[in-house]
Amino acid sequence: MPAAEKIHTVLGEIEPADLGRTLMHEHIICDIYRVTERLNELLNDEALAVAELKLLRQAGGSALVEATTPDMGRDPAALRRVAEQTGLHIIMGCGWYRQPYYPPEIDQLPTNQLADIMIAELSEGVRGTGIRAGIIGEIGVNLDYASAQEERVLRAAARAQKATGAPLTTHASMYPVGLAQLDILRDEGVDMSRVIIGHCDTYLEQAYHLAILEAGAYVQFDTVGRNHMNPDARRAEAFVELLRLGWREQLLLSSDRCFRSDLRAFGGVGYAHVFTTFFDMLRAEGVDDATLDKITIENPRRVLAW
Numbered sequence: 001m002p003a004a005e006k007i008h009t010v011l012g013e014i015e016p017a018d019l020g021r022t023l024m025h026e027h028i029i030c031d032i033y034r035v036t037e038r039l040n041e042l043l044n045d046e047a048l049a050v051a052e053l054k055l056l057r058q059a060g061g062s063a064l065v066e067a068t069t070p071d072m073g074r075d076p077a078a079l080r081r082v083a084e085q086t087g088l089h090i091i092m093g094c095g096w097y098r099q100p101y102y103p104p105e106i107d108q109l110p111t112n113q114l115a116d117i118m119i120a121e122l123s124e125g126v127r128g129t130g131i132r133a134g135i136i137g138e139i140g141v142n143l144d145y146a147s148a149q150e151e152r153v154l155r156a157a158a159r160a161q162k163a164t165g166a167p168l169t170t171h172a173s174m175y176p177v178g179l180a181q182l183d184i185l186r187d188e189g190v191d192m193s194r195v196i197i198g199h200c201d202t203y204l205e206q207a208y209h210l211a212i213l214e215a216g217a218y219v220q221f222d223t224v225g226r227n228h229m230n231p232d233a234r235r236a237e238a239f240v241e242l243l244r245l246g247w248r249e250q251l252l253l254s255s256d257r258c259f260r261s262d263l264r265a266f267g268g269v270g271y272a273h274v275f276t277t278f279f280d281m282l283r284a285e286g287v288d289d290a291t292l293d294k295i296t297i298e299n300p301r302r303v304l305a306w
Contacts (some may be wrong), residue, residue: 002133006049006305007091007134007301007304008134009091009134010076010080010083010090010092011080011083011084011089011090016098016302017301019301019304020062020063020297021061021062021132021293021296021297022063022064022300022304023061023064023253023254023255023271023274023296024064024196024220024253024254024300025065025067025138025169025196026064026065026067026081026271027043027067027256027257027258028064028068028082028090029043029044029049029073029074029075029078030068030072030074030084031043031044031073032072032258034073035100039260040259040260040261041258042260043133043258043259044073046055047102049082050086052080052263052265053082053086053271054271055090055272056088056270056274056275057086059272061102061275062087062089063091063272064139065091065093065134065135065254065300066090066091066092067169068093068138069094069095069101069139070096071096071097071102072097074093074202076126076129076131076263078159079131082152084182091135091263092131094117094121094137094282095118095137095153095160096114097138097217098171099142099150100142100252102153102287106149107149111152111159112159113171114153115156115157115159115163118136118156118157118160119163119164120267122134122136122164122166127172130261134166134304135166135167135168136157136160136161136168136173136227137169137196137198139157139170139171140159140171141172141174141177141180141181143177144176144274145190146184148184152186154181155188157185158174159188159195161186161191161195164306165306166194166306167183167303167304168190168193168196168273169196169198170196171198172198172199173199173202174199174202174203174229174275175203176205178197178208178217179212181197181217182195182212182242182263183219191216192216192273193216193303194303194306196217196252196303197217197219199256200212200220200222201221201223201230202229202236204230204234206238206241206242209238211243213247213250217250218250218251218299218303219242219250219252220250220251220252220254221239221252221254222252222255222256223255223256224254224255224273224276224278224298225255225269225273226252226255227257229234232277232278232281236282236285237285239282240282240285240286243291249293249294250299252295253274253296254274255269255271255273255274257270257271274296275296279292297301
């Protein structure tokens with residue numbers, strides 16, 4: 001008899017029914033600064049993270065996907081401590097981000113060996129910690145095409161997905177490049193219902209979103225609050241149109257906090273923004289609470305269990 005599906009957090013397995021309201025693409029401990037040299041892009045203060053995430057708890061948040069990969073400064077032990085102090089269910093990512101961030105082993109190791117690293121982190125835990133990843137990604141492309149290196153990482157991620165059943169979440173920003181990602185994943189035989197195309201709200205072309213949905217994957221609006229990418233009013237309008245077309249089973253929400261300026265302490269909107277301000281915007285457009293629960297509780301529960 002196959003094992004029952006669980007959601008794998010940094011504190012261990014939980015039942016899907018215990019997940020609660022979930023942000024599907026966030027960063028708690030993240031070091032993009034090492035590549036960009038912009039100090040705003042460094043999150044390494046655990047005490048500040050705990051204080052910020054307690055505000056998410058107060059807004060009804062119960063869980064989040066921490067999509068930081070090792071080449072972005074992932075810190076499993078810190079995530080475990082933050083989970084213990086906040087009571088949040090934190091689902092940790094694995095794999096590699098996008099080409100400017102890649103370590104040398106992306107060129108040096110065979111694709112199957114890259115897959116084996118992800119499989120080990122998903123099934124046994126990150127070496128030396130016993131802390132298991134619960135999702136593959138974020139796996140990204142840097143521009144409007146997948147480079148040769150990025151294609152290798154996507155293929156390795158696909159093989160890890162097939163070996164474990166874990167969900168796979170992507171970075172596809174500002175261009176309709178999620179379709180290129182789907183082509184590679186489909187070529188590897190991945191079940192599209194296990195794939196989340198990220199940052200869809202940075203390219204608000206409905207035909208793009210529908211192509212992803214019709215392929216069977218999830219469309220994720222996960223930069224909510226980033227008005228320099230798109231105003232939330234435009235996001236809300238596009239999201240509501242997808243709901244009206246009947247796609248609520250394949251939609252996900254988050255806010256991709258990864259800058260200091262995102263945090264409340266630095267004047268940003270913080271982690272709770274989706275469940276407060278953006279929910280109010282959706283309600284004003286006629287979205288009912290049952291639909292909001294579907295998108296932020298039931299859909300995450302389904303895709304994160306494996």
